Amino acid sequence: MSDFLPLAGLALVDSLSAGTLVLPIALIVIWRRVRLGLLGTYLATIATAYCGLGIALLLGFDAAVSRLSGVSETDWFQWVTLVLGAGLFIFGVFSPNPKKPAATQTAGPEVPKTRASRLARGASLSATGMVGLALGAAVVEAATMLPYLGAMGIIQSMSFGFSGKVALIAGYCIIMVLPATLMAAIAGAAGPAIFPRLERAIRRLEYEAKVTLLWIAAIVGVYMAASSAQGLGLIG
Template identity: 35%
Template sequence: MDAALITALFALALIDSTSLGTLFIPIWLLLQPKRVTTSRLLTYLTTIAGFYFVIGIALMMGAASLAQALTGVLDRTTTLYLQLAIGIGLVVLSGYFWLRQRLTDSADKTDRWQTRVADQSSSTRGIAGLALLAGVLELTMMLPYLGAIGMLTTSDIGWSVRILLLSGYALIMIVPALVLFVIRSLVHEQVEPWLERLNKWIGKQADEATVWVPAVVGFLVVYSAAGGLGWVEPL
């Protein structure tokens, strides 16, 4: 198995673990005045991880069908060059965002999400619905995940390995939130101020993600393609 692919997928999964659905909302749940039970937080995290997994399978099937239709038109080398071009395009897009520095009203969006979390955190059904809503709304911003799906589709591996890697990807996405929950459960009083500071920092850095996420994803897509072409050694 391509070590460059594994490295890139792991890095993309770590990026996805810091999104609204996988980290922001879990932190807000942990900061609720009434402690969120283990079952409710696990319901939330398994729901959003399962949502990403199912969407990933559907995307891979669609991409594989398209690749099969293009068999004979595009060989693997051409496909890797196309992946390389897409990665470079993402880096250029990041530079465009940096130059433009769009001013968005992220503070109001953050407040609305925190209100929604407070309203839905009292029941298991509300928690599951919150996870699905976050997953659906993130579909338009899932650059790391789309990059991972593209890499899996263009890689020369079987479907069983693709599904295994996708499962591992979805698991890595929720690990940071699980770690925070365990720490909060063990040392609630000590970790509460730290969670508050982390929450404020996230709110301030939300806009910056529009710049660095495309850049990092683009680099990893380029790195994976270069590894497949034999240009670079795996990290």
Template identity: 30%
Template sequence: MSFELLGMIGGLALLDTLSPATLGVTVYLLISEKERVGSRLMIYLGTVAVFYFSVGVALMLGLDALLSAVSSIFQNRTVSWVTMIIGVGLFIASFYYPKNKKESDLPRPKSRTNTSMVAFGITTSLIEVGTAIPYFAAIGLMTTSNLAVYQWLPILAGYNFIMVLPPLILFVLHVLLGRLMQKPLERLRTKLAKNAGSAVSWIMCIVGLILVYNSVDNL
């Protein structure tokens, strides 16, 4: 396992921190909740992290079994060409993704019980997982690098921790600064709602470049 691979996966994890849904829910809870905000937020973020980690483990094991079953196919340049095509496709598509959308409502829980926060975490994860381009790219890189389980498992756990780190930082600042965080949080929520399309566009562009870079050497 090379430092270059770790660097690319770490970069993809940082891209995933731009998820407007997770940050949006966090900001909403910090602004609107007066009691037990910490426990509800931790339940929500824990649910999201466990969900993505479980999906990642399932994909890693499934892809690893698939590669083992058809290993002869992947001994040539097929995988590199497929990765290259996907990367170029994402890079081109990023320029056509609508960036200047009207302000849209970010997801917010309708109920505030602990059970509802778990359900809301699963629901938002199910909605977002289909567009988790950096996460799927990281899983693809780890799979094609033939990492052993003891290597990719902690990387996957670290990836998911990084993914929920910005909401945790916002919560710590909220606890430390109290009312001083109210206006910054409101401004952040407005920016997230207005610039969600732009964030997705940049994510597509950068992920595409990483995939192209990773595949060029094997062509």
């Protein structure tokens, strides 16, 4: 149970990314209604893409562990992870803070010109367009989603068999799209009255996602550096 709570927390952090939440909200605002078929196609595609990536990483982890089981115990590997951890910490702490969104009044169907909204506007209003948009978002974001990569490492370290780990990855990806699904349900129930609030939320969500990435980078960096320093005997 102690491993499942961090996984759920990481999944919720991932659920606030541009691809899993900001883009779906931008699509709803642009459409001025909830197109269940198209939005469902988008969310199913991005969840499936991350699930497939997780399984690929899982297979890669297993292959790497079987071939390089002793590498992690060597001094050079510990020094490499120490330097990488320090670099992540420096990036997270000393990177310039993202620019806060301006408090603008939005009247009418104009959507804030964020990266997510530009991608949403360019998407074709078809199932194929939604699949392409979701796959593009997953490819662009995958390498920067530190919570997701950390979660895959946690799942790999668990004592479950391969099928159990695949089930955990699938559950993780379902949690990733739950907030967007909830927002779609709320927007569908509330109708046009909620669109001005959603428009204002787009910029804020992108800002918060960037800030969260910096915090996570710093925390992961501290953990990596401390673990490596302990392995090298630099700290007790």
